[in-house]
Amino acid sequence: MEDYLLSIDAGTTSSRAIVFNRKGKSIGMSQHEFTQFFPKEGWVEHDPIEIWETQLKAIREVFKTASIGTNQIHAMGITNQRETTVIWNRKTGIPVYNAIVWQDRRTAIICEKLDQKGLSPFFYEKTGLVLDAYFSGTKIKWILDSNPELRKLAEEGALAFGTIDSWLIWNLTKGKVHVTDVTNASRTLLFNIHTLEWDDELLEALDVPRSLLPKVSSCSEVVGATSSELFGKEIPISGIAGDQQAALFGQMCILPGDVKNTYGTGCFCIMNTGEKAVVSQNKMLTTIGYQINGKTTYALEGSIFIAGALVQWLRDQMEIIAEAAEIESLAATVKDNGGVTFIPALTGLGAPYWNPNATGAILGITRGTEKGHIARAALEAIAMRTREIIIEMQKDAKTKFSNLKVDGGASNNDLLMQIQADLLQANVIRPQTTETTALGAAFFAGLATGYWASIESLAEIWEIDRKFTPENSPQNEEIISNWEKRIGLVLKNS
Numbered sequence: 001m002e003d004y005l006l007s008i009d010a011g012t013t014s015s016r017a018i019v020f021n022r023k024g025k026s027i028g029m030s031q032h033e034f035t036q037f038f039p040k041e042g043w044v045e046h047d048p049i050e051i052w053e054t055q056l057k058a059i060r061e062v063f064k065t066a067s068i069g070t071n072q073i074h075a076m077g078i079t080n081q082r083e084t085t086v087i088w089n090r091k092t093g094i095p096v097y098n099a100i101v102w103q104d105r106r107t108a109i110i111c112e113k114l115d116q117k118g119l120s121p122f123f124y125e126k127t128g129l130v131l132d133a134y135f136s137g138t139k140i141k142w143i144l145d146s147n148p149e150l151r152k153l154a155e156e157g158a159l160a161f162g163t164i165d166s167w168l169i170w171n172l173t174k175g176k177v178h179v180t181d182v183t184n185a186s187r188t189l190l191f192n193i194h195t196l197e198w199d200d201e202l203l204e205a206l207d208v209p210r211s212l213l214p215k216v217s218s219c220s221e222v223v224g225a226t227s228s229e230l231f232g233k234e235i236p237i238s239g240i241a242g243d244q245q246a247a248l249f250g251q252m253c254i255l256p257g258d259v260k261n262t263y264g265t266g267c268f269c270i271m272n273t274g275e276k277a278v279v280s281q282n283k284m285l286t287t288i289g290y291q292i293n294g295k296t297t298y299a300l301e302g303s304i305f306i307a308g309a310l311v312q313w314l315r316d317q318m319e320i321i322a323e324a325a326e327i328e329s330l331a332a333t334v335k336d337n338g339g340v341t342f343i344p345a346l347t348g349l350g351a352p353y354w355n356p357n358a359t360g361a362i363l364g365i366t367r368g369t370e371k372g373h374i375a376r377a378a379l380e381a382i383a384m385r386t387r388e389i390i391i392e393m394q395k396d397a398k399t400k401f402s403n404l405k406v407d408g409g410a411s412n413n414d415l416l417m418q419i420q421a422d423l424l425q426a427n428v429i430r431p432q433t434t435e436t437t438a439l440g441a442a443f444f445a446g447l448a449t450g451y452w453a454s455i456e457s458l459a460e461i462w463e464i465d466r467k468f469t470p471e472n473s474p475q476n477e478e479i480i481s482n483w484e485k486r487i488g489l490v491l492k493n494s
Contacts, residue, residue: 003074004066005446006235007438008055010080010164011243012101015055017062018438019073022451024461026435028066030058037098042105045098048086051164052171056230070231075222077239077445079246079437080164082187085139087212088167089153090160093175096150099164100139107138119205126192126199128277128286136163137189137206144207157211163187165240166214169224172237177224180214181240182296186288191216193277193288196296218291219245220444239444241290243437244268247407248299249290250440251431252462254455257399260436261386263410265312267304269386271393271401272297282352282392292447292455300396302351302389306344307382308410313346314378320371328415331376336475338373339364341486342381349491352392358494363486382410383420384483390424403427407436414466421468422476428468 004027009016016031032054037045063070083102088095100106111131114120120131129135140161144151153159162170163184169177185191185198190208192199198213217223219241225234241249244262248270251260256274261267270289277286277298289299311327314320321327341363348356362374386404394400404426410416411430421428433439446452 001072003072003451004068005442005451006059006062006073006076007441007445008059008076008078008168009243009438009441010051010055010078010168012081012084012103015051015058016438017055017058018435019062019066019068020439020442024433024439024442024458026433026438028062028068030061030065032058040106044101044104046084046101048088048095048099048167051099052168055168059231070233070235073235074451075236075238075445075449076226077441077443078165078168078237079241079243079441080168080184082163082184082242082244083134083136084164085136085143085161086164086167087140087143087150087159087161088170090158090175093170096159097143097146100143102134104139105133107133107142110138110141114205122205123189123202126194126202127186127189128193129187129189130283130285131189135187135189137202137208140208140212141206154209154212157209159212160214161212162214163242169237169240172226172230173224174227174229177237178214179217179223179240181217181219182288182291183219183242183245184240185216187242193286193298218294219249220292220448222448236449238448239441239446241441241444244270244301245288245290245299246440246444247437248272248440249443250436250438251405251407252459253405254459257397257401258403258405259390259393259401260405260407263307263382263406263408263416265307265309267307267382267386267389269302269304269389269393271300271390271397273300273397273399274298278397280396282396283354284351284389284393284396290444292444300393302393304385304389305347305350307385308408309346310342310344310378310382311410314375320375327375327379328413330372331379331415332372334370334372334376337377337380337479338369339366339482340369340373340377341482342374342377343487343490344378344381344385345490351389353491355491355494358490361486361490363489364482379413379416379419380423380479382416383423384479386420387423401426403429405429405431407431407434417468418471421470422473423479425470425472425476427470430465430468432463432465
């Protein structure tokens with residue numbers, strides 16, 4: 001009887017369960033959305049109980065979808081929305097507050113106060129992160145500060161903190177295992193990415209009791225097993241990684257200089273930098289890519305706030321297209337951008353500019369400008385922002401890359417991928433399995449249990465769907481030249 005790997009993909013809007021076979025192919029998937037709460041401007045919360053219930057439902061359902069029995073599941077891997085913070089009572093297992101989501105901005109004032117004390121370099125040196133409300137540490141502090149009773153319980157060791165991976169594993173094991181992995185730990189502002197331990201000085205700076213924290217594992221090891229009450233048998237839990245790091249490994253970016261970019265609402269671009277934690281001179285994040293068999297691989301990460309969201313804006317606000325997928329055919333109605341440049345600063349500009357006040361602009365419009373020119377300029381904007389990130393990463397890492405591996409919804413846009421290859425003057429490679437996040441979690445889980453023999457054997461089953469090779473034309477130079485001049489104007493006027 002064939003056995004399979006189960007991946008839990010605990011996302012920001014939904015809980016998913018995917019079953020993979022030995023060839024890395026998905027044979028079944030189940031997905032359930034959960035509620036997004038916005039109690040105040042800039043606040044985003046989830047109900048941890050609902051996350052657990054939807055995840056459990058997805059797991060039970062996927063066995064039916066894939067037409068397999070639980071006895072055919074060899075092991076389980078987990079990947080999750082990073083930085084989202086849950087604190088619960090160790091005795092009752094009940095959360096003391098809603099999960100505060102990575103998008104939540106309520107702790108920006110805490111970050112400002114720490115920065116005013118001159119602590120930004122201290123945090124960056126130890127964690128590789130900029131001081132920002134994005135990360136978990138200030139969320140923990142906010143929850144404990146919100147209620148003196150909670151802080152008292154935390155100091156007595158009665159509470160547990162976890163990112164979503166930890167919360168799910170606690171529930172899957174009926175409270176027997178409190179663990180996270182190095183990638184999720186590296187996004188908390190509490191974990192020293194050089195010593196690979198929770199750091200007492202960081203804990204003191206954020207006033208977080210050590211007793212709250214989970215044990216830290218590698219990405220690929222057996223950390224426990226599911227309770228037999230849940231699925232009729234114990235399933236080993238043997239892989240954990242934050243979603244972007246799981247995608248890095250799922251894309252087989254295993255050599256220094258390998259880069260993957262996920263084209264979603266925004267873009268998450270990560271470069272493998274090998275065994276060296278590269279200090280960025282351009283406000284990229286230095287983070288842990290993954291850890292296997294005691295060997296830690298580091299990475300640089302750059303985030304682009306607006307990518308697919310630009311297409312959504314053209315659809316919903318401008319009504320230039322009715323469906324997001326129409327952007328490709330509309331852009332293909334013209335041979336070039338007609339001199340138009342689209343600066344996609346709809347929510348400020350992230351790396352390498354970090355200008356929250358920058359606003360978007362469409363420049364170079366003439367009487368001859370058509371909808372197709374604007375559509376094409378929008379696709380070029382997504383590709384140009386990615387190009388900027390990768391160029392800065394190459395400078396930081398002092399390495400030249402040759403291929404960009406791509407995933408996410410917009411990676412299915414062939415025209416965008418060709419534009420990306422042209423502007424980077426590098427190959428853009430799209431894999432056959434675009435569920436690279438879940439696949440990465442499965443890869444980690446299977447390596448730990450011997451389901452797959454080695455990383456090399458994983459590289460053999462990873463398959464290309466299509467390679468986009470760059471075309472060199474004067475048009476590329478014009479796009480880049482106009483972009484550099486015009487983004488300068490936007491920055492100057494912000």
